[in-house]
Amino acid sequence: MFRWYSTVFSPVLRHRHRYHRWSNRLWSASPTLVFSAQYHLPRAQNLHFSTSRAMTSTTHAQSSVTPPQTVCVAVVGVGLVGSEFISQLQHFPAPSPFRLVLLASSKKLLFAPDGLAPTVDWQAQLQSSSTKHDYAFLTRELGALVRPGQKVVLVDNTSSEDVARLYPSWLKLGIDVVTPNKKAFSGEAGLFEGILAACAESGARCLNEATVGAGLPVVSTLKDLVATGDKVVKIEGVFSGTMSYIFNNFSTGSADGPSFSAVVKTAREKGYTEPHPGDDLNGADVARKLAILARHIPAIPRTLLPAGYASVQTQSLVPAALATAPDGDAFLAALPAHDADFDALRRQAAADGAVLRFVGVVDVEKGEVRAELKRYSNTHPFATSLGGSDNIIMFHTERYSPRPLIIQGAGAGAAVTAMGVMSDLLKLV
Numbered sequence: 357m358f359r360w361y362s363t364v365f366s367p368v369l370r371h372r373h374r375y376h377r378w379s380n381r382l383w384s385a386s387p388t389l390v391f392s393a394q395y396h397l398p399r400a401q402n403l404h405f406s407t408s409r410a411m412t413s414t415t416h417a418q419s420s421v422t423p424p425q426t427v428c429v430a431v432v433g434v435g436l437v438g439s440e441f442i443s444q445l446q447h448f449p450a451p452s453p454f455r456l457v458l459l460a461s462s463k464k465l466l467f468a469p470d471g472l473a474p475t476v477d478w479q480a481q482l483q484s485s486s487t488k489h490d491y492a493f494l495t496r497e498l499g500a501l502v503r504p505g506q507k508v509v510l511v512d513n514t515s516s517e518d519v520a521r522l523y524p525s526w527l528k529l530g531i532d533v534v535t536p537n538k539k540a541f542s543g544e545a546g547l548f549e550g551i552l553a554a555c556a557e558s559g560a561r562c563l564n565e566a567t568v569g570a571g572l573p574v575v576s577t578l579k580d581l582v583a584t585g586d587k588v589v590k591i592e593g594v595f596s597g598t599m600s601y602i603f604n605n606f607s608t609g610s611a612d613g614p615s616f617s618a619v620v621k622t623a624r625e626k627g628y629t630e631p632h633p634g635d636d637l638n639g640a641d642v643a644r645k646l647a648i649l650a651r652h653i654p655a656i657p658r659t660l661l662p663a664g665y666a667s668v669q670t671q672s673l674v675p676a677a678l679a680t681a682p683d684g685d686a687f688l689a690a691l692p693a694h695d696a697d698f699d700a701l702r703r704q705a706a707a708d709g710a711v712l713r714f715v716g717v718v719d720v721e722k723g724e725v726r727a728e729l730k731r732y733s734n735t736h737p738f739a740t741s742l743g744g745s746d747n748i749i750m751f752h753t754e755r756y757s758p759r760p761l762i763i764q765g766a767g768a769g770a771a772v773t774a775m776g777v778m779s780d781l782l783k784l785v
């Protein structure tokens with residue numbers, strides 16, 4: 357019934373992260389550089405790099421009263437997350453360093469180099485803008501705003517691959533990029549390499565906290581574990597809110613319960629699935645999140661994920677007969693014919709005192725990245741502590757052993773996703 361996508365192996369990419377901590381709310385204070393690391397450098401070199409940067413930072417803070425830095429923010433994509441992000445930005449307490457200079461939908465663009473007033477009805481202004489969306493214009497104008505004492509951050513709130521492909525050109529100009537868009541980090545290795553190279557060239561940063569677990573601190577936790585010298589052994593979790601909802605309701609430990617198709621139908625009615633539920637059940641979204649995390653782990657070999665998420669071993673829950681269902685309605689109408697297969701899996705799991713969960717696993721020791729339906733004992737946290745559409749992610753590391761570090765909570769929704777984006781923006785101030 358299930359299909360597995362092929363597994364190929366690829367590069368882990370050289371990556372340099374610089375870690376800033378939001379130390380206080382005074383814009384005049386320099387941000388404190390807490391730690392830096394460059395993968396593939398011996399530990400001593402990592403420490404040398406971080407120490408010298410930290411000393412520079414400290415000296416700077418002590419020797420002058422730094423004028424407030426302006427952070428020009430350009431928002432590309434003003435849908436659910438984009439709108440909520442703009443609202444959080446506009447409600448940031450004064451004195452705010454942020455100046456909202458550009459808004460773009462897929463069709464229109466609004467450019468205000470001196471900044472839009474927080475009180476302005478930006479939707480109406482964008483709607484009435486006569487400027488068509490034009491990347492050459494956007495790149496040129498934003499690039500011209502980068503100068504000492506003034507940063508430019510482009511916030512990509514789209515799910516567009518085309519926008520993701522432009523990150524290297526923006527980063528090379530010194531424009532920082534912040535995004536919940538998974539495309540750039542989970543796609544083919546070339547784009548990811550290009551992003552890292554552009555960051556190294558200009559010093560600009562590309563942050564993607566909200567690409568995994570929305571506002572949950574998953575990416576930053578992984579980066580901190582790695583940068584502080586912990587060894588990640590395995591990451592295992594329920595990464596999809598949709599899959600979480602479906603299996604929390606379908607498989608409760610009992611042999612019986614609602615049919616799989618009925619649960620999927622309800623999930624769609626509640627807005628938890630894509631319009632075509634097959635787009636969730638194929639496991640690709642989980643595979644993308646795993647590719648993003650795997651690329652942050654230095655011990656994962658370079659050869660593991662050449663095609664990004666497409667190289668992840670992914671178990672699709674879309675029955676083969678429904679692979680070509682033209683739309684969500686046709687898919688749901690035909691799904692009941694496959695309920696017996698899912699019933700059998702639930703019954704077998706219950707007989708063994710287990711539940712079914714669709715999980716993602718990055719197994720560093722085995723060199724495997726998998727998205728799959730697995731059984732967990734009725735006493736496992738994936739069985740006992742999940743509710744609704746929660747995500748739960750376990751980090752098994754050298755330090756967090758035998759008890760893993762666990763992060764749990766809502767892994768989707770505009771408010772929490774925008775918060776994850778905003779938290780990245782704050783790291784850049």
Ligand SMILES: NC(=O)c1ccc[n+]([C@@H]2O[C@H](COP(=O)([O-])OP(=O)(O)OC[C@H]3O[C@@H](n4cnc5c(N)ncnc54)[C@H](OP(=O)(O)O)[C@@H]3O)[C@@H](O)[C@H]2O)c1
Pocket residue numbers: 432433434435436437438460461462463489513514515516518519536537538566567570767768769770773
């Ligand atoms: N919603 C969540 O809970 C959640 C959670 C985690 C991550 N994310 C990620 O956050 C991102 C945004 O999600 P969303 O829910 O806000 O989606 P959305 O409501 O569909 O909004 C996407 C917006 O992007 C715009 N857009 C598409 N292509 C564009 C382009 N080439 N240039 C400029 N704008 C473009 C669309 O503009 P038009 O309206 O003009 O078409 C639309 O307004 C996605 O990458 C998603 O995967 C979302």
